[in-house]
Amino acid sequence: MTGWAFVTPFAVLFSFCFLVPIGVSIHSSFYRAVPSGGGLYGGGELTNQFVGLRNYVEIAQGAAFWRGMGRVLAFGLVQVPVMIGAALALALLLDSQMVRRVGIFRLGFFLPFAVPGVVAALMWTYMYNPQFSPINQVLGAVGLHIPFFAPKVVLWSMANMTTWTFTGYNMLIFLAALQAIPHDLYEAARIDGATGWTIVRRIKIPLVRNATLLAVLLSIIGTVQLFNEPAVLQTVNPWMGNDYTPMMMAYNTMMGAISPSGDGPASAISILMALIAGVLAVIYALAQKKAD
Known part of the structure; x- marks a missing residue:
């Protein structure tokens, strides 16, 4: 009874903040708001009507959802390995004897994660702006210019933003695993x-496999949910549309910017x-288990 008493507050909060919203979302996905009145143009108030799997079928048959999913998958195939590699390198550096005042560097690497996502996206949008980009001002001195908002470049501009934000967060995961090694x-x-390099290759890196699994799984989920960066960039690049990523599509469907709209299709x-993210996570977990 004592154990259950300690678990109960968490279980109640977990149910109301996590399980109940998931259940409501699943239930809502089988309904769609339709006009209750008759006539050629409908009329009357909107009422939720049970449509079964119609919302799922229409979304799965539409090209917009899969285009957006293709973008985030291409994004993840490049951004996640770069970010995980950089996070591991920073963690190994801080765990070595080469760095003094580790706490200062650890805080400095983590600080970008403390910046709210929308604020970070706005900051990078300013730095990408072709009219007053400080990055291109520096590159212009050597004759280089990067069109950060170009259709073939903007996805990788977002990848740079998320790498800057989340590398320090993943570094802490690796650093905690490294410090737990006897x-x-x-x-x-x-x-x-x-030698030191042999210890890194033969001891440290193999013993942080579980931390790597956790970091990659969280990154896969975050990649599928990519929203802040494209939503902010879309305000200055209208060509991106309201369905550039699946998360943007869900949000704009809910807000009525995409038809059919409403909480059911969203x-x-x-x-x-969630299903696609789960499948990708399971595939990665099984592949790493087989590699081990």
Whole structure:
């Protein structure tokens, strides 16, 4: 009874803040708001009508959802490995004996994650602006110019933004795993003649596989939910449209900017996104387990 008493507050909050919204979203995805009145133009108030799997079918058959999903998958295939590699490199650097005042560097690397996502997106939008981009002003001195808002470049502009934001967060995951490794292993390896690079390759990196799994799984979920960066960039690049990513499509469907609109179709988009993210996470977890 004591154990259940300690668990109960968490279980109640978890149910109301996580399980109940998921259940409501699944239930809502089977309904659609339709006019209750008759006549050629409908009329009357909107009422929720049960439509079964119609919302799912229409979304799955539409090209917009899969174009958006293709963009975020291409984004993730490039951005996630770069970010995870950079986070691991920073963690290994801070865990080594090369860096003094580790706390200052650790805080500095983590600070971008503390910046609210929309604020960070606005900041980078300013730095990408072709009229007064400080980045292109520096590159212009050597004759280079990057069209950050060009259709073939904007996705990678967003990748730079998310890498800047989340590298420090993932670094802390790796750093915690590295600091949990018994230092006796390092001492034994040095006695056997292992160099620092050998210890990194043969001890440190293999023993942070679980941390890598966690970081990649969180990154996969975050990639599918990409929203802040494209939503902000879309305000200065209207050509991106309201359905550039699946998350933007879900939001704009809910707000009535995309037809059919309403919480039913938006919930169906969200459930499809969750299923795809779950499948990708399972595939990665199984692939890493097989590699081990």
